[in-house]
Amino acid sequence: MTIKKFTGAELTAVADRWNIDPELIDRLRPAIDRMRATYERVEALATDGLAPEPPAVRVTLANRGADDPHGAWLYRVDEPGPAGTGPMAGRTVTVKESIAVRGVPMTLGSRLMTEFVPGSDAAVVARVRSAGATVLGTSVCEDLCYSGSSFTSVNGPVTNPWDPNRAAGGSTSGAAVLVATGAADYGIGTDHGGSVRNPAAWCGIFGLKPTFGAIDYDGAMPTERTMDHIGVLARHAADLPAFLDAATSRTSYATDYARGITGLRAGVVAEGFGWPDRSDQRVDDRVRESARALASLGLTVCDVSIPLHRHGRDIHLPISIEGGLTTVFESRLQGNNHTDPYHPKFGAAFGEAMAERPQDIPVGGVLALAGATLLRDATNGLVTAYAQGLRRRLYDQIEQALREFDVLVMPTVPMLPHLLPTDAREAAIGTDLPFEMHDNNCVYNLTGHPALSVPCGLVDSLPVGMLLIGRHGEDARLARIGAEFEEAVFRCPAPPTTPAARSTR
Incomplete structure (x- = not known):
């Protein structure tokens, strides 16, 4: 590209x-x-001898199809190729559309990104392919991932397989539904404040946000790099x-998963229950009952207090929106430093797209962009700096609790899936x-601890999720607890709207 010389008007504007x-x-x-000439030399150096784009991948726009x-x-990838021979051979995967799959349009659930086609896989996609998994295609996510529900995507709402009038949760909405209904064995998603665990809870499956950095984030849309995680959805914890x-x-x-859980200590966090104006008492009761049932698996169960947990959502907000202002909008999804x-x-x-079609920025994106700009300018970043300090104190409190408890x-x-709104924009x-x-999920994006949503029962024929949090690196222990809970206490049935469930009713 040739960068034109800047006009007097442009210099005055700066x-x-x-x-x-x-x-x-x-x-x-x-x-x-x-400086402008240096920019041109850097681009020429970087693009000299650049490898050609890989051949196109045949795909089908599958949204709202007869089987969807x-x-x-x-x-859907038309020719996903033969199953590999690695440890994931025979397993199928769907990938959130905010994660690159080579040759498949990466639209981020938005009108903004209608034509971008990545030339290579995200790191996590490349790894599971090399392990033998078959990538079936990409699944719908919320518009620029700015929602934990499932009604903002430009592709329309993703409906809950337990009740199509309700939200599936998000922003990894489509992947959760496809896993819940048996269309794929695994769903790969991103989780910035609960975006894998929210839909896992509302769709009745397992959703893991691993320890921060355990899975390479390269090739996924970032929002705030110190809180962004790649996560995974599965029907069974043993997977x-x-x-x-x-x-x-x-x-x-x-190997870690093979270790038993008898003798472990579980701390039921008081501040995770009873959120004013949001918690459903029946959900709280179901989770407390499930926590007590962990004793039947050999765990010791006691209450514990983490005072700053109650303020986690407040601490998360300024870091998220000011970080997103920098990463998403000011540096065009690249971040810096x-x-x-x-x-x-x-x-x-x-x-x-931002320059040509700003009207296509979703409402959630406009809220984050405008709010972060105004608040950062008004405070010169002071409140975000305070939030980062509180983040460290919150981390320390959780670490203290995890010295006393294993999980x-x-x-x-806090609540059951809400009804989908009739007017998504309003x-x-x-x-x-x-x-x-x-409320609960975003805390562990701040601290990076592994967190697993475990289906623990039904209320009004809708799934409830129990969140397990472990020490850094002990992701497999959470999976083992989840698997033993699934085996001995509660195994979530297939949603009633799946073909398999309908045929047996």
Whole structure:
């Protein structure tokens, strides 16, 4: 690309933006031109001899097809290829559309990204492919992932397989539904504040946010890099260690999983229950009853208090929105000040879309963009700095609890799946439906501890999730507890709207 010389008007605009003497900016024009020339040389150096794009992948736009009653699929890969021979051979995977799958349009659930096609797989997708898994296609997510429900995607709402009038949870909505209904063995998603665990709880499956950094985030849409996680959805907890061994650089999860759980200590976190105006008492009761049932598996169960947990959602907000302002909007999904891989074409496509079609930014994105800009400017980042300090104190309190207990327990989300709104845009503007479910989940994005949503019962024929939190690196222990709970206490049935469930009713 040739970067045109900047006009006097553009230089004046920069001076006005930063309240700098315009005469000084004008005198710096030759130095700015030298910087511009350097940019051109860097681009030429980086693109010289660039490998050609891989051949196109044949895909079918599957959303709302005859075999997709919940609107969960986005693209199906027409020729996924023969099953591999690795440890995940014979297992099928669907991938959230905010994670790159080579040759498959990566739209982020948004009108903004309608034409970008990644030329390579995200790191996690490449790993599971090399382990023998078959990637079936991509699944619908919320618009730019700015919702924990399932009604903001440009592709339409993803409906709950237990009740199509209700939300499936999000933002990894489609993947959760496809796993719950048996269309795929695993769903790969991203989790910034609960986006894997929310839909796991509401769809009656297992959803794991692993220890921070355990699964490489390269190739996934970032929001705030210190809280972004790749997560996984599965129908059975016993399937999680194999995925973790395939998706990470470690190969010890299956070994860790084999260790027993008798004698472990479970702490029921008081602050995870009874959220004013949000908690459903029946959900709280179901989770407390399930926590007590852990004793039948050989665990000692006691109550524990983590005072700052009650403020986790507040601490999460400024870090998330100001980090998102920088990462998503100001640096075009690239972020900065990090050494992870950058994806120039992805960032350029997003930046061009932002410039050409700002009206297509979703309501949740506008809220984050406007709110973060106003609040950061009003405080000069002071409150986010305070939040980062509180984040460390919250981490320390959780670490203290995990010195006394091996696992912490609370509801995954405080309420049952809500009804889908009749007007998605107005609901996103005027209600808290996109974000009401984050109270417990977002805490562990702040601290990076592994967290697993375990189906623990039904209330009004709708699933309830119990959240298990462990020490860093002890993801497999959570899976083992979840598997023994599933075997001895509660195994969630298939949703009533799946073909298999309908045929047996």
